[in-house]
Amino acid sequence: MELTEDIARNFARIALGHVAREYPNKLDHVMASNADAQTPRALHPCFFGSYDWHSCVHGWWTLLTLRRLYPDMPEAADITQSAEATFTTQKLAVEAAYLDRPESRGFERPYGWGWLLFLHHEASRHADCEWAARMGPLARKFATMLRGYLEVLTYPITVGTHFNTAFALVLAREWAVARDPELVDAIDSWSLRVFSDRADYRGWEPGGDEFLSPALMAALLMRRVMPQDEFRAWYRAFMPAGRMEEMFSPADVSDRSDGKIAHLDGLNLSRAWCLREISAGMGEAEGSGPMQEMGRRHLDAAMPHVAGDYMGEHWLASFALLALLAPH
Incomplete structure (x- = not known):
């Protein structure tokens, strides 16, 4: 089976239908006080849709990838318009600030981290837009967190769900090859040691x-x-x-x-x-x-x-x- 424009359009319509759908929603959110009881959109103005944060991130990866591969499909214009409204400097700053909370150390670790870096890597392929530049500070925060995580992760997590270490490293490594040789070295040395x-x-x-x-x-x-x-x-x-x-x-x-x-x-x-x-x-x-x-x-x-x-x-x-x- 091959990717065709018909399949791409179908996937694009599916993803456009959920990346901005706030509910139902399953938050990964540790609260320190009543003030932390907020809606998904307030906590995550970019990635509030798709049932959970990580699915919204990789829903956007799907959309940007399809936009690049099929720039003339009718859905490409909708993707561009929605991405421009989503990936603003202000909204991405809120996403980045969320990671500064002490309670966010384990937020989406490591699955969402890998997907966010993979999304940023895809965004960098869209030279006609500024999404990658705006997303850069958020991606670099996750890269720093990932390096720190590998320093303390003695054993790989080998379950078949979101905590799987290898999956996140496959995605993160592709981002790092183009822009962070220290992270590549950290991923490679850790992987060789444990596997x-x-x-x-x-x-x-x-x-x-x-x-x-x-x-x-x-x-x-x-x-x-x-x-x-x-x-x-x-x-x-x-x-x-x-x-x-x-x-x-x-x-x-x-x-x-x-x-x-x-x-x-x-x-x-x-x-x-x-x-x-x-x-x-x-x-x-x-x-x-x-x-x-x-x-x-x-x-x-x-x-x-x-x-x-x-x-x-x-x-x-x-x-x-x-x-x-x-x-x-």
Whole structure:
């Protein structure tokens, strides 16, 4: 399956329908007093929509990415107008000030951090607009917080939900390569320290509410950090031959109105993304063909469900876009 303009327009309409939708809303907000009891829009004037802060951030990543890839589609003008009204200096300053609260140390860590940096990276590709320049101070705050976090994070978090370390580092590293060599070094050295000796993976996947594969996310991070030949050797030890087919078949989703169970549609999409990316680092002799086919099956299982129920609709298009843009 390939990204087409029809798919792009559909994804754009979906995201435009939720990035400015304030309710329902699930806040990640620690309150120190009654004064902190505020609405999502008051707390986060840029990212108050899409059910939660991080989904709004990656909803905007979806929109800006589609605007760049299909600048002439009718929805591109709506994206531009909405982004210009959203990414103002004043509103972004409120988002940045929120991080200065002592209670915000763990706000959206690390998932939202990675997505915000990834959004800023995409914004920098839109030379006709000032979004990246305005967003820069907020991105740099998150980069500083991430460096500090890696200094104290002794062990990787390998769950398949928002706390997964590898996922956030994959996104953050792409931002850092272009603008923060110290963060690249911090990510690479940390990743090699905690993952390079991992071998013979035997985790139980999937968990009932996961949208990431702990194994494939670790592998994708190492694919980015290691030279190709070293990665191939690492992957052979990490995921012995035959284990892939045994572990990775598309997940069944029993109830898409349940926000946690609906995560499994995201698991199918994120697995497709990882399988496509990882296979690009493997030769045919290493099984890249079967990996691509496995990725196709996961993508086919989830694409019909990107829209339908708001519990999935407010975020799934971003993961579908990651998968569709991956090399294959």
